[in-house]
Amino acid sequence: MQIVNVTRESGVPLIGCIAFGVIDRGTNLLQVRPTSVCNLKCVFCSTRANDLDFHPCGFVVEREYLVSAVKKIAEFKGADIEANMDSVGEVMTYPEIVELIRDIKNLPAVKRVSMQSNGCLITKQKLDGLVDAGLDHLNLSINSLDKEKARFLAGVPAYDVNKIKKLAEYASGKLSLLIAPVWMPGVNDEDIIDIIHFAKSIGARLGIQKYEVYRYSRKIKGGKNITWWKFYNQLKKWEKEFDVKLVLRASDMGIHKAKRLPEPFKKKDVVHVDVKLPGWIKGQMIGVAKDRCISINNCHAKIGDRIKVRILETKNNLFVAETL
Numbered sequence: 001m002q003i004v005n006v007t008r009e010s011g012v013p014l015i016g017c018i019a020f021g022v023i024d025r026g027t028n029l030l031q032v033r034p035t036s037v038c039n040l041k042c043v044f045c046s047t048r049a050n051d052l053d054f055h056p057c058g059f060v061v062e063r064e065y066l067v068s069a070v071k072k073i074a075e076f077k078g079a080d081i082e083a084n085m086d087s088v089g090e091v092m093t094y095p096e097i098v099e100l101i102r103d104i105k106n107l108p109a110v111k112r113v114s115m116q117s118n119g120c121l122i123t124k125q126k127l128d129g130l131v132d133a134g135l136d137h138l139n140l141s142i143n144s145l146d147k148e149k150a151r152f153l154a155g156v157p158a159y160d161v162n163k164i165k166k167l168a169e170y171a172s173g174k175l176s177l178l179i180a181p182v183w184m185p186g187v188n189d190e191d192i193i194d195i196i197h198f199a200k201s202i203g204a205r206l207g208i209q210k211y212e213v214y215r216y217s218r219k220i221k222g223g224k225n226i227t228w229w230k231f232y233n234q235l236k237k238w239e240k241e242f243d244v245k246l247v248l249r250a251s252d253m254g255i256h257k258a259k260r261l262p263e264p265f266k267k268k269d270v271v272h273v274d275v276k277l278p279g280w281i282k283g284q285m286i287g288v289a290k291d292r293c294i295s296i297n298n299c300h301a302k303i304g305d306r307i308k309v310r311i312l313e314t315k316n317n318l319f320v321a322e323t324l
């Protein structure tokens, strides 16, 4: 995989591309994405991580540049910001994750720092370092407690769920911990029940995720893409059966609406962009205009070219375009 370093010097903005930078969805939670690299190859992965035919390159953002972007955006949005370290891959592959968390936690507008992780790269010592740096909350993904099944789901032979269980037991005494399995109906139904018992036994909260099939997802054989109604209905049944909270609202996680960053483009706008980087998805290039990244589909332009594109998607300041 080709790794692209996104530095201040590169002149690539940290808003606009789903694979790196900062995402503002109009709440007090900012998604901070320092890297797109992942250490697993989960058989159900919605982002299709580690498929080199689909994602020929990965991105790693310069720490100081990312911190300054978070600072600027957090100050614009106001106080009470939660900075959530997340990724289209695995955030713990970022070489300076401890330092990044420390820097972000020290920003006056940031109240809380949380992180998503599959846990494989977190040792007890590393967890202590993360907590010492200011990590308040960890969302840990575990999809089965059965050794072989967990390994199959993770898509790599080295995956060891017993190690992740030990980490969860240790972490629950150190910070706020939420176990976040993806429930794939027809695939890991019984496993979810095991995970509920496990989370209760260590005093962790649960955040069961719905298995979603997108156009580009890696699809698991036998996995059913059920409706949201069915999903919440089953969560409510499990809530009663196991006396545990499973239906979470944004407010349960301390998330509320907050001022949005302005979106400089509308759908169908025609924009001149400077092509700066290869894109995250094969065939894309990343262009830059008005301090935003724009991912351009089926783009044959070269880095340094200035081209005309039409904007196709704008949601949450994540821009996708086509060439003209």
Ligand code: SF4
Pocket: 038, 039, 040, 041, 042, 044, 045, 046, 047, 048, 049, 088, 089, 090, 118
């Ligand atoms: S589901 Fe997460 S951990 Fe698994 S391959 Fe995809 S990005 Fe990586």
